Amino acid sequence: MDITKDKTDWSDAELAAAVGAYLKMLAWEKSGQPFNKALENRLLREGPVAGRAKGSIEFRMQNISTVLVRMGWDRIEGYKPAKNVGTGVEQRIRQALAAQGVFESEDAAQTADEQTLIRRASKLQQQPFTQLPDGIAQPQKVSTVSATFVRDPKVRAWVLKEANGICEGCGANAPFEVDGLPFLEVHHVKHLAQKGSDRITNAVALCPNCHQRCHRSSDREAFTEGLYAKVGRLARE
Template sequence: MISNRQLTERFKCSSQGGMRRSHATDSLVLIADHTQSLYENRWIDGRFHFSGIGKKGDQQLEFSQNKTLAESAENPVTVFLFEVFEPGQYVYAGRVALADAPYTASHPDIDGSCRSVWVFPLQLIEGERSWQITEDLIRKNRKRSERLARNLSDKELVKRAANIKSRAGCRRATTDLYEKNVYVAELARRKANGCCQLCEQPAPFRDRHGRPFLETHHIEWIAAGGEDTIDNTVALCPNCHAKMHVVNMKSDRRKLRKKAETNVFQYTLFDEVIFG
């Protein structure tokens, strides 16, 4: 773990930006800052899906360091990946290379408008050993993201929940942790409106901020290949959540499927009203 100053001195690159090219060291330094809300960068099946640069409007593959990274298999540049979980602390993930062709995804830009973003699937170079982060650090970062999600308007939340990859992120710490999307989870809680979507009773208590305490659940479990999407996510009381993981009755899954379909229908209506 190093500071931004140390990173800049070591690679002789800029002190700002998510893609920092250094001609002096013939390197491209990628910064995945998880404390910032604009991009959804995460590990999925051993690959890190890194969003290109360009904060407003559709991103261009030929623009600046997007082109450098896209052509990194043919050019001599060495690509280094760092992740940020606490402001000012840069965690070295390792040397990386393109694992597949870049693809486009939809994400809100800095003004909240939906736009096309280039995403680069990266993988660690064979033999590269990265520092394994602690579960505590991941959980702290998730709590920060959850606070952000709670402060978003319904319009902003719908945009973010609708435009993410369906697979939950997974990274190695002391165990494999699934990085479930906070916007999908927050949207499920809002649609539940304070009541468990299985037993249909009010949440058993309120948290210290006065919010009904409900836990999000994936009807088809993430560990079994389920998707981290609004049509597979519901909000349950702790008792029903435990029941679904212990018993997982077909009748309960059918009921929750219908609830999730209602969530999607409500989202679709909201989307049509807001975006036309």
């Protein structure tokens, strides 16, 4: 083993060779063909990754697992994702994967965007899982720029008082109390993001289920129509 070389960064050619070997083994695993990790490791050491230690190659394979999982793809079962992959290494592994035709999955890549997360999860729910998800032990914190709206507390208070603890969507009681007050959410029937107003003629008090239904449900438009029919003070905008 050449100790000196193992302390140097992996070259692009070395990473590409490791990625190539990894993808080959992954394809074998997926098609149920037996393969020998130790042999593939040795072939790398005798060829494109000469001078690296066996363990160093194993660690790279685990790096590749981490990156593939982040990109939304299955990994080789026997290569548990490494906990720490430097940003630089991750970028270079992604480049090596792209060069071999593997790009981030539109359907399954990890994301910090809530809407994207929900959209991807609902697609994935319709497919069988071939592996248990690895998940993320320590999810990375990212700051996002999000626009919010200035709101009038009087409108919120009036709408909640008017509802008096009863959901204006389904007529059920608020599911629980917070500081002695029934918990309902105030929803803007024409969303603020769609330039709806923050006035009592555009706001309703809803239980969490009805609120989610307004935003997410397949019948959200019909449900919203029902609110206009049921709640007399509402005015279309």
